[in-house]
Amino acid sequence: MNNNKLSVLFLIDRTKQNKQNKCPIKCRLTFKGKRKQFSTGFFINPKDWKSKLQKGSPPNKNNNYINTQLSLIKQQINQAFLFLQVNNEQFDAEDIYLQLKGITRKKDKTILEVFQAHNDKVEKLIGKEYVLPTLWKYKQAKALLKDFISFHYKKNDFQFKDLEISFIKEYEFYLKTEKKLAQSSTYKAIQRFKRIVKIGLSEGYLDKDPFVMYTCKNPKTQIVYLDSNELAKLEEHSFAQTRLKQVRDMFIFCCYTGLAYAEMSALSSEHVIDGFDGNKWIKIHRKKTNVKVSVPLLPKALAILTSQNNISSNKLLPVISNQKFNSFLKEIAEIVGIEKRLTHHIARKTFATTVLLYNDVPMEVVSELLGHSKLDITQKHYAKVVQKKVSEHITLLARKLDK
Template identity: 50%
Template sequence: MNKIKLLFLIVSSRRNKLHRSSVKCRITLNSKRKEFSTGLFINPDCWNAKKQKVEPSEDSTYVNQQLSLVKNNLYQAFLFLQVSGESFTVEDVYSRYKGETTTNEKQVLETYREYLARIERLIGKDLQLVTYKKYQESYKHLADFIKWKHKRQDIQIKSLKEAFLDDYSYFLKTEKNMAQSTLNKAIQRFRKVVNYAISADYLSKDPFLLFKYKTVRKEVIFLTVDELQKLENHHFQIARIEKVKDLFIFCCYTGLAYKEMALLKKEDVVIEFDDNLWLKIHRSKTKKAYKIPLLPKALEIIDNYKDEDEVLVFKNISNQRFNGYLKEIADVVGITKKLTHHMARKTFASTVLLYNNVPMEIVSALLGHSSIRTTEASYGKIVQRSISKEINRIKNINQ
């Protein structure tokens, strides 16, 4: 059990111009000491160390009252920290006495700023700048919520309860007009800050341990076999439109995201153990390196543009312009779906792989997912459709 000792000391060797000495206070807690000046000065000849008081003199009543006040305030600070149930140090007692934040009384936004400063140093190493900016944006949302809900600039991190996230979710949905998926991301980022607070001993346990996110499963939109063939068979007279179509089809057969396609170098096309050409990919989103075997259609497209650039497989085109051209392509070809580059990746996973009975674990590997759960969450329904298709085929055989 924590025990505190208070002792007032006189620095008799040092006196001011009025020949008075400073009164110091020493706090002792678990064999650790903290000394500070009380701001009081007395005649050292009038000090009774045993009774811890000034003997009757000109200003003894006032000084003794002030020393008593210091002692009472220190005991109150000590009792407050004891009741909090958290471990604390002698420095925490002094900080509480001074009205300052102790190590166990960190504020929510203060801790978030600490976390931001920590991950800022990882930009370009383990973190992308765009991800860091999203954390900054989420910090602003959290600050707005605390002001909206608590009418304060910040709150103690120890005051966090499970209801906090429920209220925060409500705020993001009603005041910020966020969709559930965007809202979940903001809360996930805050949860990482809370985990940091736990690791730094600002919190003893996770206040949101039982909190559950409202899951959002977006329907996977992809090109069917017929739509993909329709696109492949159409030739555009305008070269830049034809190229965008080809690059989109290339990604339908490789599953590359836009950035991976745009940065693909000729040196990334390698001969592997099976004597076939593969793509050596470093997925920027997950920092995962993986390889993709090149299907004939993808190889054909690479060959068509082999003389375009000395280093890159395909000469760069901006993502915005790329998706703009895809809209024109869809209109001309007669595809009613909103064509975006990301749909090529979905088409690769669905139409090219899963509909051809490629196992889910292989699909996950070829997409560069960090976990097969990610793949299952997005493409589980497509597998169900394939199963249904095969069952119906068997039924027709047996009839």
Template identity: 50%
Template sequence: MNQKKLSIRFVISKAKLNQRGLCPISCRITFENKRKSFSTSLFVAPDCWSAKKQLVLDRDIENQNKNGQLSLISQKINQAYLFLQVQNTEFNVDDILDKYSNKKIKKEDNVVSYFKRYLLAQYKLINKDIKPVTWKKFEYVCNHVASFISFKYHKKDFPLNKLNQQFLNDFEYYLKTEKDQKQVTVNKVIQRFRKPIKLAVSEGYLNHDPFVNHKPNRAKKEVVFLSTEELILLEKHHFEQARLQLVRDLFIFCCYTGLAYHEMANLKKEHLVNGFDGNQWIQIKREKTSKLISVPILPKVKILINKYDSISDYVLPKFSNQKINSYLKEIAWIVGISKKITHHTARKTFASTVLLYNDVPMEIVSELLGHSNMNITQEYYGKVVQKSIGREMVRLSKKLGSS
């Protein structure tokens, strides 16, 4: 039997005869092995009803009118069914009956279409409440959701009111297997996907939050940074090619300031200010969090600022992040560093090797990095502190052993 086929049948209930000896006619809709019945408000004499022909056999005008009404009911149900098919989304027998009855059904508000409306609303807040890069990340998530629905259900969209735990589990599995995303990236996608869905719940499109019981797998956060020895090796090496020398300098600059690429690229002389201690500081807003960060200008940073001092408003020469990361691979190979380093490695090196390994407290590290809260710093750099403690314990053991 074709489970997707719609079946419409009219049935009578002989057990419910009224005082006139007539029994009610009900309409029974079957779709995907699920059945729904409703009253047609029509009555017929049991002997005049043909279940096989689905007709009232009596030819008087009243009964012929009943046949016309039954035919009209059948046509309207088929129209509702065809309408739902054209929408190219999942639907069930309840949706067919609701559409036939002209009831507003939640399925008309779908996941992708709602997400796109959310994006449109957020787009108007760019450079007011959110950054363009943040909006772009949510757009990527919307595209992932759309491609998953197409892959899994062979549809363009999926009903919001049918979003459940299984959908999220399947979506997460899809991101790992089909998109080859690591757990940390998957968790970010799910986290961003939750925002518009929570809004949909508050607006009544869903009866419950499907994310309530969803627990993403814990991602292994491995912080890649240069050791003290590797940092010194990189600082002392002289590169014959000017492009490599420049990229090395930009990288070293961020190893001692912790600036992310965007802050480094947009660092202007106006961001170099005299601090409360009489020394020069960098004061700039983080692109990611819009938080004002203040970083002391260490001697090695001062040397690089003076080296590239020019009539330009910018402190350092302009260089794309893509080219920096490309050349850093070449630099690492030349110097003999086996780690896979990117520009962001410099920020990690600042937090780990320059600060934490020199006993700078975690709360100060968090402030210098411009993290929105301490939990982020502890989550990423907690193991670095443990390694630092372990290193000190080894030194202590050697000291006590020699005494």
């Protein structure tokens, strides 16, 4: 079958008869393996429709009129088809229909044009579906793509219809060599570009997905956290300097609450409430995902919160910049003898692993307490931790069964 040949087929829809028991006549265009079906606006008695002849029979006033109109529609379709052949390099069945109806053919879109339209929508949905950091990441991804198109193709933009797998491969190479991005950053940039390509596919700006035969390795990051011995060593150490003790206590507080730096810094009295169980709870929105988080205050966290209450600024914890906080943590790790590179984020990882998962708290509860938008995010990050815990349980079970 020649895909470049236009096929015009009239057919009736027997499932939609009107009050006069007549069926609508539809027209189906097939070109380059794709179809476009639309209503002709005419109805006929199903007994009178001769599919092989593509007309109504026997001859009568109504059938003759319908046959004339269908012939006229087919003639107009062929004229639209010839017009597109002469004036356009590429078009599909949808374009033929639009030309037939006198509607402006869908415009060939460029990659950066669609990327910008996507970012504009994200910006309008800040606070509703997205948070500001998400917009920043997509703006950065668009800027990287723009630089690549300028560098590699010496153009200001690139047509979606010309997009092929070679473009993506060259883009990955460019990110690693010219931009010197790490594998994780390269992967994220390409994943954001992939989202734009999906939009292009759904809108019909390109015919096939160039990502089908492409794979970008997603680096598996190792979860760094404090084990129970390291956490105890940190808790028990007596610091001579007040600033180090203060930072240590704030870090420990986050080890027992899972609060990220942004939430720790913003924590005020309005975020601490009396829970349904009679205990104190923290209720706060995560700035990264805008998800509401409810975390029960464990005794150690509550004790630290009480001792460090900074009433003068209405903050429950001292305000220290993230850079200084991590600088102090580096100093604390050297003093205590912890070889791991200590950062604030490790407190959140310690909460999820040593405090929760290693104490048999279910994964779905961990996900809820961390404020993850989806359970699979938690599972993806902490799968190995769970495997280790399962191994420990099986070892204990084996010992019991062996007795």
